[in-house]
Amino acid sequence: MDDRATSMRADAPEAILHGGDLAAISGRYPDAPQPWLDLSTGINPIPYPVPTIPPASWTRLPGKSEDDALRAAAAARYGVAEPDMIVAAPGTQALLQILPRLRPRATVAVLAPTYEEHALCWRxxxxxxxxxxxxDALAGADVAVIVNPNNPTGRLLTRDALVRLAATLRRRDGLLIVDEAFVDLSPTDASLASDLPPATIVLRSFGKVYGLAGVRLGFAISSVDIVRQLHDALGPWAVSGPALAIGTTALADTTWLEQTRARLAKDCARIDDLLSTLGCTVIGGTPLFRLIKSPSASDIAERLARHGIHVRRFPAQPDWLRFGLPGDEAAWQRLAQALGSAS
Known part of the structure; x- marks a missing residue:
């Protein structure tokens, strides 16, 4: 048998609940007002305006020049020294599922609680x-996985802490994986991408801050040899022509990103004020979502669902709820009215 890890662990869970499952939630509450207000995800509710896509992007396979342009835009946006240190993928989820197949059987430590697909894919x-x-418990593993900022708590580890961990792992021929899906709106020095430690892979998501999750676009940033392995594993034409075109334009638009950063800061302050009416505690979050803790979390979620508002629940932490941000004034007013009822 090949020593690479390819078999399914018998104790691995079959599926994980995620946000955005409107079909499932609406089926449980058939009398709820329509349309549903989905606040269960950490996706920017006001997306980047989709640019005009060249007709050829739809009718032919994407070429190397389009991939090169996207990676150059990503390198400039993320402060990466060389585009050859970046591989583009059809969403970071695809990379999560490939990475465990590139290592022999290993001990993997995941800093938890966090995005559960990391542990599932390795298992x-x-x-x-x-x-x-x-x-500190990550240092003894062969592979250490950290989501930074964390989903759903918003915990943000310092760059110095991550660099020290990467150095420890490297001495043991280990690997550090840092999922920076929500780092775009954090201070610049929060990301490892601009000065990458050895034996480290950084994952970046496009769809969250740009509000275009359906485009399915993500990146891995690492040494050239690791990037080459990921590229080979993804195969040719991994990213669609339209996604290449949209990503190249959006990543170069610094004005839109700064305006979005300012708007989201105001929106977070506004939702914090609304959530305070529940008598709960905001225990974490990022500029794209807030995490609350309340002994009445289940009741709050139920009452919001009856108003056609979906928030993220956590079966393992039943006193937690995650709230995404409303996208327009009507949605804000609807949430305010429902929270008044819930309180």
């Missing part, structure tokens, strides 16, 4: 996965 490929709540 499905036969690796031993330990969920740990202390950064």
């Amino acid at each position: 499905r490929c036969g690796h031993r996965v330990d969920l740990v709540d202390d950064v």
Whole structure:
């Protein structure tokens, strides 16, 4: 048998609940007002305006020049020294599922609680996965996985802490994976991408801050040899022509990003004020979502659902709820009225 981890662990869960599952939630509440207001995801509710897409992007396979242009735009946006240190993928989820297949069987430590697909993907490929709540506990693993800023808590580890961990892992021929899906709106020095430590892979998501999750676009940033392995594993034409065109334009638009940063800061302050009416505690979040803790979390979610408003629940943390941001004034007013009822 090949020593690479390709088999399914018997104890691996079959599926994970995610936000955005409107079909499932609407089926449970058939009498709720329509349309549903989906606040269950951490996706920018006001997306980047989709640019005009060249007709050829729809009718022919994407060429190397389009991929090069996207990676150059991503390198400039993320401060990466060389575009050859970047590989584009059809969403970071595709990269999560490939990475475990590129390593022999290993001990993987995931800083938890966090996005559960990381642990699931490594378990499905036969690796031993330990969920740990202390950064120091990551140092003894073969592979350490951190979501930074974290989803759903918003925990943000310092660059110095990550660099020290990367150095420790490198001495043991280990690997550090940092998922920076929500880092775009954090201070610039929060990201490792601009000065990447050895033996480190940084994952960046396009769809969240740009509000275009359906485009399916993400990136891995690492050494050239690791990027080449990921490129080979993805195969040719991994990213569609339209996604290449949209990503290249959006990543170069610094004005839109700065305006979005300012708007989201105001929106976060506004939703914090609304959530305070519930008597709950905002315990974390990012500029794209807020996490609350309340002993009445289940009741709050139920009452919001009856108003046609979907928020993210956490079966393992039943006193947590995650709120995304409304996208227009009508949605804000609808949430305010429903929260008044819930309180």
